[in-house]
Amino acid sequence: KNQVEQSPQSLIILEGKNCTLQCNYTVSPFSNLRWYKQDTGRGPVSLTIMTFSENTKSNGRYTATLDADTKQSSLHITASQLSDSASYICVVSSGSGGSYIPTFGRGTSLIVHP
Amino acid sequence: DAGVIQSPRHEVTEMGQEVTLRCKPISGHDYLFWYRQTMMRGLELLIYFNNNVPIDDSGMPEDRFSAKMPNASFSTLKIQPSEPRDSAVYFCASSTQRGQLLRQPQHFGDGTRLSIL
Numbered sequence: 001k002n003q004v005e006q007s008p009q010s011l012i013i014l015e016g017k018n019c020t021l022q023c024n025y026t027v028s029p030f031s032n033l034r035w036y037k038q039d040t041g042r043g044p045v046s047l048t049i050m051t052f053s054e055n056t057k058s059n060g061r062y063t064a065t066l067d068a069d070t071k072q073s074s075l076h077i078t079a080s081q082l083s084d085s086a087s088y089i090c091v092v093s094s095g096s097g098g099s100y101i102p103t104f105g106r107g108t109s110l111i112v113h114p
Numbered sequence: 115d116a117g118v119i120q121s122p123r124h125e126v127t128e129m130g131q132e133v134t135l136r137c138k139p140i141s142g143h144d145y146l147f148w149y150r151q152t153m154m155r156g157l158e159l160l161i162y163f164n165n166n167v168p169i170d171d172s173g174m175p176e177d178r179f180s181a182k183m184p185n186a187s188f189s190t191l192k193i194q195p196s197e198p199r200d201s202a203v204y205f206c207a208s209s210t211q212r213g214q215l216l217r218q219p220q221h222f223g224d225g226t227r228l229s230i231l
Contacts, residue, residue: 032217043118043205043222044157051217089157099170100147104157 002027004092006105014113017080021108023073023090031101035064035075036089038107044089047075077110085112116140118223120206126229132194135226138187139208147220148181148191149205157205163189196230203227 004025013019023033032051036044048057048064050073057064061078077084090105119138127133139146147162161171166183174181178197183189193200207220 034219041224043207043224045222046219049217049219091157100159100162101170102159106156 002092002094002103004090004103004105006088006090006108008108009106010109010111012111012113013080015080015082019077019080019110021075021077021088021090021110023075023092023105025071025073025090025092025103025105027071027092027094027103029094030068030071031093031095033064033066033073034091034093035062035073036091038087038089040086047088080112082112082114085110118206118208118221120204120223120226122226123224124227124229126231127196128231129197130195131230132192133196133200133228133230135191135204135206135228137189137191137206137223139189139206140210140221141187143208143210143221144186145209145211145220146183146189147207147209148189149207149222150202151205151225152202160191198230201228201230 007022034049035047037047038044047059047062050057050066052068055066063076066073087107087109089107091102093102095101121136144165148160151157160173161181162169163183181191203225205222205225207222209218209220211218
C-alpha cells in the first residue's frame, strides 16, 4: 500500500530560525514529489515539485531535497518568518503518461513565534 | 489572474439535502481536480478532468457523489443525498500541463467548508 509519512506532526520555532521537515514514502512506481504550504482557511499552495532525477529544488527560502534511494524528502526553511506559520503537506505521485495517482501525507503544522 | 474560484465558501445543510459545489478554474487550464480534506483522512483526490472529460473518478466515495464539467470554465460537485460524514472542506484545483501532467503545479481554490447536520 502506498504511504507517505511526515514528521514531526507539529513544530514550534522562533522567528529567524531554520527548520527542516521530513517526508518518508513508500510509493511505487514513483513519479514525483510535491511540497505544499497551506495557510489556515486557505487552499494549498505549491512550493516545489521534484521528479526522480532531481535531488534539490529551491523556492526562495524553501529548499526541498529528494533521496529516491532511501525514499526520503526534506523541506528546509531558512530564516523563518511569522508568515511561514502553516501546514506543510508532502504529496508523492505515481502513474505515468496522462495518469495522476497521488498519495498525501498528513502534514506538519509549523508555528513561528516572534 | 483571478485564481481558482469556488462557491459557496461555506455551506450548512441538513442530512438528506442535495448539495452542489461550484468551481471556476483558471482560464486556459486544461486539468481540473476535486479534493476533499478532513481532519481524520487528510487530503483525498476525488476526481479529475482533462479537457472537460472525467479521467479518473476512483476516489469518489459513493454513488451519492457526482461531478460534471460542462465547459472549460465551470465544474460542479454534487452530493445527493448528503450525510453528516460528508462534512469536510472540498477543494478544486486546476493546472495546465502542456503534456507534462506530473511536473506542473496545481492551483487550488480556497475551498468550500461543508457541514451536514
